[in-house]
Structures are given as C-alpha cells and as structure tokens.
Amino acid sequence: DQQVKQNSPSLSVQEGRISILNCDYTNSMFDYFLWYKKYPAEGPTFLISISSIKDKNEDGRFTVFLNKSAKHLSLHIVPSQPGDSAVYFCAASGGYNNNDMRFGAGTRLTVKP
C-alpha cells in the first residue's frame, strides 16, 4: 500500500535552472511532510518540511509547496547546482500511527554543469 508516491524516478536539469520534484499522497490523515536528500550508501539528510496548516515553506534555494486538496506537494530548487545531484525522498507522517513516516520511492536528480 503505497501511501506516498513519487512518479518520476529521475529528473535531469541544467545548472542554474529550476528543479521541480513532485510527490503525491493518498492518506488524508498526513499532516506533516518532509523532503530528504540521499547520497548512495548514506542515510537520508533532512532538507525541508511543511506542516499541513501551510501551503508554502521556503529555505534558501529550496521551497516546498503543499496542495492539500490535490494531496500533492512539490520541492523547488532554484537555482539548481551540480551538488544538488542526489536522490530526493518525499516523506509524510501523522497517519494512524502518528509516529511513523512513509516515504516515496525517490527521484534521482541530476544537475548538469
């Protein structure tokens, strides 16, 4: 039962342009959403989060948008840099078990110089 979905397994963007990573969820009980960045053979690193009471959260080059009615969130990176190349996971929490966190399948972002 995939409650969090990232339908794009990969994304390639030119340096300096905007990267947009998308995520959809099915469980309307989720009330907290997060984005993680992951390099191979390492644990995920927290990037940015958003509560369901907001529709936008910005932190430097990273902005997360939440559309509750569509059960959709997106991560915008602008301008994209080669160092941003990694796998990005979308996560959601606040379901039946308020402690756990469900992850999407991840999107591999490649930023070309």
Place this chain on the structure above:
Amino acid sequence: GAVVSQHPSWVICKSGTSVKIECRSLDFQATTMFWYRQFPKQSLMLMATSNEGSKATYEQGVEKDKFLINHASLTLSTLTVTSAHPEDSSFYICSARDHQNRGGGTEAFFGQGTRLTVV
C-alpha cells in the same frame, strides 16, 4: 541538527549467522526509533518502530522473529538479523525523532546506514 550514529557501516557475514546493528542518538533522547530497509533503487521501507522499554511494532510482512529489535535505553536501539540469508542482504537505516524539537520541527534524523552482505 541532532546526530544519530549507526554502527557498523558495513558488515559481511556467513549465511546462518546473526548480525547486530546499533543505532544511537548522540545528543538527544529518542523514545522512538525507526528501522528502515532499502533495496537497490527502491524506497526506504519501514520495518518496525522501536519503543523504549516496550516491544517493537512491526510492519506487515516483516518477520519479528527474524529481525529482533531491542530499545533498551533512550539513546540506543539495536536490530539483530537472526540466521541471516543472502536475501537479507540490503541497506538498513535507523532513524530517531527528537521530540524536544531540537531541530525546530519533528523531522527524523537518520543514521548513516549499514550495508549488510550475507554470503
């Protein structure tokens, strides 16, 4: 942010033996820790939620007798893969949430992961 240390970072073991992986929260107390497994090119799959002082809560399809979880203190949780088989080879990651919101939110902090190879 808060630090979660996971050890070992990689381990190779023979089929039929058991392997223990440790997860420690270094600068905060974690009443709840989570264990994930990641298959190549796939998402992180939640295996179980580890609660300090009580039994772990396992996700559907995860064998509790095979993946033993112990959360003996507020800073340590262990995952023991018992009678390991080659199909248990994977990347295991632990995480913990800082419920004192040290990070400014309720995000989870992750260990660096353990690459288990069973031969």
